[in-house]
Amino acid sequence: MKKMKSRIARICLALCLAAMMAGCAGTEKKEEKTGIKIGVAIYRGDDAFISSLCASLENAIKDKEEKLGKKVVVNIADAKNSQSSQNDQVDDFIRKGYDAICVNMVDRTVAAVIVDKAKEAGIPIIFFNREPVEEDMAIWNQTYYVGTDAREAGELEGQIVADAWKSQESRIDKNGDGKLQYVMLEGEQVHQDSLIRTEYSVKTILKEGIVTEKLASGTGNWMRSPAYELMQEWIGQYGSQIEVVLSNNDEMAMGAIEALVENGMSGGNGPIVVGIDGTEDGLEKIIKGEMEGTVMNDARGQAESILGIACACAEGKDPKQEVPELKGQYVRVPHSPVTADNVQEFIDYKNK
Known part of the structure; x- marks a missing residue:
């Protein structure tokens, strides 16, 4: 009987030691996590x-x-x-x-x-x-x-337009009526930035005492191709009446610029274009004089x-x-x- 108890005790001790070793191994494995x-x-x-x-x-x-x-x-x-x-x-x-x-x-x-x-x-x-x-x-x-802050982006975009109007009104106001005629390229309607950028870009221009007239607006879903199609449509409808293209982002502005170039309305021959994001393409268009400005989205x-x-x-x-x-x-x-x-x-x- 004593031998049996001793054997059982040895087995229990061995099981405890094994469990302790397994626990230590698990801890060691956790500590080895270096990434x-x-x-x-x-x-x-x-x-x-x-x-x-x-x-x-x-x-x-x-x-x-x-x-x-x-x-x-x-x-x-x-x-x-x-x-x-x-x-x-x-x-x-x-x-x-x-x-x-x-x-x-x-x-x-x-x-x-x-x-x-x-x-x-x-x-x-x-x-x-x-x-x-x-x-x-x-x-x-x-x-x-x-x-x-989407409001900040819209305000800065509007300020770029307002500053350009004040320094280059004779160039921008092609029909000489003292009003800024613009079209607006909007991002997705479910995206909070699209709604806010749209609102505050225009509000900022108005706060600067500039009279505006919206000719058209449309949803380009942040993408170049839909913006290109919208701009082609607006050029056909309004032509040289368009003095400013406001875009919720640079990628849609790129689509608008492509349409303007195709119709001989880029740079000094057409409306100024302003975007948001500061993409590489956007910065390049500013260098080329095909885009008035953008807002850097860092x-x-x-x-x-x-x-x-x-x-x-x-x-x-x-x-x-x-x-x-x-x-x-x-x-x-x-x-x-x-x-x-x-x-x-x-x-x-x-x-x-």
């Missing part, structure tokens, strides 16, 4: 600004790795403008145990579904460019947004904030220590006006 995995879901990869932001994000990884002393892996998934596809991509990031998830929503009004999933999985989530409604942001305190600054918050959260740190611009759950990266006077400065900034 950070970040999933990025974008609404569509053929959007010029989002493409620029993703490139800036990838360029910022090396500096972040050197600072942290560990590998940072960023996986970018393109939803191709499908919310259901984006939901699946987020599910995949969660299933694979990513440390942080960054989302450029297809439909910003349904972000609650993604926030709920991230909260349940305990994975911090950073939205960018397409801002969720406040109620969805409030679901979880590990939810963040990186973007800009893709690099936004990418650095996104990466900073994601890495800080992945390491269990307060993201505000990494990104001082973070106010509560939000980062608003400032805009800058760009014209022929300072365009080279922004070209140099982009090329750094």
Whole structure:
């Protein structure tokens, strides 16, 4: 009987030792985790600004790795403008145990579904460019947004037009009626920036005491081709009556410029064109004199904030220590006006 008890005791001791060793091995394996995995879901990869932001994000990884002393892996998934596809991509990031998830929503009004999933999985989530409604942001305190102030963008765009009118009224006011006749290229109607940029660009011009007349407006969905088609239609309808083309972004402005060039109305022969984003194409058109100005939407600054918050959260740190611009759950990266006077400065900034 004593031998049996002794044998049982030895077996129990061996099992305890094995369990302790397994526990230590699990701890060791956890401690060996030296990298950070970040999933990025974008609404569509053929959007010029989002493409620029993703490139800036990838360029910022090396500096972040050197600072942290560990590998940072960023996986970018393109939803191709499908919310259901984006939901699946987020599910995949969660299933694979990513440390942080960054989302450029297809439909910003349904972000609650993604926030709920991230909260349940305990994975911090950073939205960018397409801002969720406040109620969805409030679901979880590990939810963040990186973007800009759309009102500021609209005001700066309007100010570029107002300044041009005051200094070049005789050139811009082709019919000499003292009114600024304009057409407006708008982004997606569901995108908050489109509505606000449109409103405040015109309000700013009016505040400067300039009388305006809207000839036409249309939705180009941020894209070049639809804007080109709209501009061709407006040229056919209004021709030289168009004195200013206001565009919610540079990519649509590029479509308008293509139509103006085809109709011999570019540069000094036609209306001035103003956009928002400060894309490479936009800056190039300013250099060529085919675009009056743009408003720099700092893709690099936004990418650095996104990466900073994601890495800080992945390491269990307060993201505000990494990104001082973070106010509560939000980062608003400032805009800058760009014209022929300072365009080279922004070209140099982009090329750094």
